[in-house]
Amino acid sequence: MASTLHSFASAADLADSLADKVATTLSAAIAARGAASIAVSGGSTPKVFFQVLSTHDIAWDKVTITLVDERFVPADNARSNHLLVDANLLQNKAKAARFVPLYQPAASVEEAARLATVKSAEIGIPFDVVILGMGGDGHTASFFPGGSNLAEALDASTPRGIITMEAEGAGEPRLTFTFSSLQDAALLVLHIEGEGKKDVLAKAEGSGDEAEMPIRAILRRATSPVEIYWAP
Numbered sequence: 638m639a640s641t642l643h644s645f646a647s648a649a650d651l652a653d654s655l656a657d658k659v660a661t662t663l664s665a666a667i668a669a670r671g672a673a674s675i676a677v678s679g680g681s682t683p684k685v686f687f688q689v690l691s692t693h694d695i696a697w698d699k700v701t702i703t704l705v706d707e708r709f710v711p712a713d714n715a716r717s718n719h720l721l722v723d724a725n726l727l728q729n730k731a732k733a734a735r736f737v738p739l740y741q742p743a744a745s746v747e748e749a750a751r752l753a754t755v756k757s758a759e760i761g762i763p764f765d766v767v768i769l770g771m772g773g774d775g776h777t778a779s780f781f782p783g784g785s786n787l788a789e790a791l792d793a794s795t796p797r798g799i800i801t802m803e804a805e806g807a808g809e810p811r812l813t814f815t816f817s818s819l820q821d822a823a824l825l826v827l828h829i830e831g832e833g834k835k836d837v838l839a840k841a842e843g844s845g846d847e848a849e850m851p852i853r854a855i856l857r858r859a860t861s862p863v864e865i866y867w868a869p
């Protein structure tokens with residue numbers, strides 16, 4: 638599917654514009670069916686965007702927020718994406734939103750993935766908004782090059798839900814929504830910042846295997862147009 642690059646002079650300008658777009662999309666979903674959903678990424682990039690979005694005056698009590706992926710750590714661990722969302726997005730007006738975590742206290746990451754898949758099924762499909770990030774190795778979500786379940790994660794026929802992923806660059810074992818869960822969001826966004834990430838994107842947009850740079854699966858095969866938001 639096609640992608641569109643939206644470039645901004647600063648991270649602050651990007652955050653304002655992306656927050657406006659996301660708030661408008663969520664409000665339209667609420668108007669249409671009385672509910673809205675958004676899956677966001679962790680990492681360092683989205684922090685300012687989260688803070689700006691949290692101040693938007695929408696019917697947050699009708700919004701369900703979840704994560705694109707999560708490290709297999711509890712919410713009080715500094716590596717937790719839940720902690721990042723709690724501290725930066727589930728604040729201000731957005732405090733009223735419902736949050737569905739991916740991490741589940743379980744004997745294994747596989748059991749946590751099974752539990753998270755059951756819980757996430759309540760959210761409804763497709764997501765209204767998905768915000769993806771991208772690592773310097775071309776991963777997105779927890780689709781890491783060399784990942785233990787990368788082929789399954791990227792396979793369009795893999796059922797929607799959460800699977801586990803382990804990879805050298807991932808740190809802890811990961812819990813990640815599958816490609817099939819994310820790729821048909823009403824608003825599918827790739828949010829990247831910095832000249833380095835722009836170079837990584839340019840390489841990803843070139844030829845090469847998806848397994849080498851898994852973001853290529855989204856850029857090449859997502860059903861929804863990919864809205865790329867970039868600031869230096």
Ligand SMILES: O=C(O)[C@H](O)[C@@H](O)[C@H](O)[C@H](O)COP(=O)(O)O
Nearest residue numbers: 678679680681682770771772778
């Ligand atoms: O759990 C995570 O880390 C994210 O979901 C991951 O996919 C992130 O989006 C990229 O690694 C980019 O991270 P930065 O924004 O920190 O560069």
